[in-house]
Amino acid sequence: MKGTIDLLSTEEITEIHHASLEILETVGMEIQDDEIRQLLHFHGARLEDSRVYFPRELVEWAIDHSQKEHIMYARNPDKTVYPARSDVTLLTNSIFCTHIYDWKLHRKRPSTIADSIEFTRISNFYDEIAFYAATLLPMDCPANLSELYALYNALYYSDKHCHCYFSSPESARYAVSLAEAVAGGEEALRRRPLFTANLPALTGLSLSRKECATIGIFAKHGIPILTFCSLMTCITAPQSIAGTLALSNAAILGVLTMIKAINPEAILLYATDTCTPNPYNNSVDYDASEYVLFSSANRQLADHYGLVSATAHDCSEVEPSSFPVVQGYRLRQLRNLMVRSNTCFCAGGYDFSLFASQLDLILAYEIYSDLKPLQADTPLFSQGAGADMVAAYLDDGLSDVTRRACFSVKKNYYTFMQQDYRTFINDKINWILSQPPDIPAPEIQARMDAVMDEAREALAKGGSLG
Structure with a gap:
């Protein structure tokens, strides 16, 4: 495939795989849930207090029993997608922002x-x-209901497969009930899971009792699970790229083995957000040239195991763009798409303070519309021009790439940014929202509302869901 970045050789993939198996066998994972520990022990794992040591045979069994094709079922069957079959990276939004930049008021505020x-x-x-x-995640409702409102709106106002963030077993239980209300029951949801559960990031070889319980609920019901492994070199991982890859791969394989012990039909996406740290805020440095290398290597490992890969690229973390910045934005996306992960979360995020922006959302979507054909065989994205552009990025940084390549692309793309972008976005949003939404049938709406009523009542009575 043209325009693909591959960091690892076949031999290096094998070495990292065996290093990860050794980590799980000799270092193990801390799993603070007695029921899951005993289940893993039944499957051959060795226990020592809250730590679980995974024999190689058990991890390889989990890999061998992983689904080689993950189907993202949608409420509208025509919008069901097949990531493993796609020739291009499937794109989606950033996730779990709590505030927005209000493009009408020109200020930040809590989301509603x-x-x-x-x-x-x-x-x-x-x-x-x-x-x-x-x-x-809406902030104008009780905190324990915020994740459920996000899923409710996703299932109600979108007829695509959806990903939603969940941080507690209580939210997980009602999330499954909401999806069952739409799918038509428990078995119908097992056959066609309508959403994927995005869980708190892995930051090492440890899972709390709360995290285990949340994972367990989704695994038992056959809901696909995604938990980004977010390690940072020299802080939560070794200094070297190879050592960090081995550790992050071990963490993902440990979770995979755990969910396969719970339910052999459970699905895990291979999701990574690993890189060098940003020296200013000790978070993942999306601007670092190493980020694309880590993303590429992790995509290769996912391919090796036959798992669907997911990355969270840096374009989800930039400020709303002015015209000169747009060209750099486009170049970053071209570089990101050359990673060739199956899926990518990269639209609508505003900054590291978890602000989202309609302005950035529309900007990203318009750029995607422009870039989609370039993922195939066009000259700009071929091994020639595309590879040279990425090489320049890795060698000299984004500003130098912009100087070299901006002139050739801005002539053909994004001419609308020369006008007032707020006017463009205002018109675009108003037109989109004037179209009738494709909402579920009344009987499905009634079932969804009944689940939300039950969740609100549980919160009022006991202070927590479930």
């Missing part, structure tokens, strides 16, 4: 349920977004 609906409808409109990741 109404904002969540608006983001969902805008995202559902664009075909470039293959599946919808709920960008916002």
Whole structure:
């Protein structure tokens, strides 16, 4: 395939795989859930207090029993997507933002349920977004209900497969009930899971009791699971790329083995967000040239295991763009798409403070629309021009790439940014929201509302869900 970055050789993939198996066998994982520890012990793992040591045979059994094709089922069957079959990276939104940059008021503020609906409808409109990741967690509702409102809006206002963030077993139980209400029951949801559960990031070889319980609920019900492994070199991982890859791979394989012990039909996406740290805020440095190398290597490892890969590229973490920045934005996306992960979360995020922006959302979607043909065999994205552009990025940084390549692309792309982009976005949003949404049938709506009523009542009575 043209325009692909491959960091690892076949021999290096094998070496990292065996290093990860050794880590799981000799270092193990801390799993703070007695029921899951005993289940893993039944399958051959060795226990020592809260630590579980995985024999190589058990991990390889989990890999061998992984589904080689993950289907993202949608409420509208025509929008079901097949990541492993796609020739291009399937794109979606950033996820779990709690605030927005209000493009009408020109200021930041907490997000609302109404904002969540608006983001969902805008995202559902664009075909470039293959599946919808709920960008916002509404802040104008009880905190324990925020994740459920995000899923409710995703299932109600989007007819695509959706990804939503969940951080507790209580939210997980009602999330499954909501999806069952749409799918038509427990067995119908098992056959066609309508959403993927995005869980808190892995930051090492440890899972809390709360994390284990949340993973367990989704695994038992056959809901696909995605938990980004977010390690940072020299802080939560070794200094070397190879050592960090071995550790992050071990963490993912440990979770894979755990969910396969719970339910052999359970599905895990191979998701990574690993890189060098940003020296200013000790978070993942999306601007680092190493980020694309880590993403590429992890995609190769996912391919090696036959798992669907997911990355979270740096374009989800930039400020709303002015015209000169757009060219750099495009070049970053071209570089990111050359990683060739199956899926990519990279639209609508605003900054590291978890602000989202309709402005950035529309900007990203319009760029995706422009870039989609370039993922194939066009000259700009071939091993010639595309590879040279990425090489320049890795050698000299984004500003130098912009100087070298901006002139050749801005002549043909993004001419609308020369006008007032707020006017463009205002018109675009108003037109999208004027279209009638494709919502579920009344009987499905009634079942969904009944689940939400039950969740609200549980919160009022006991202070927590479930």
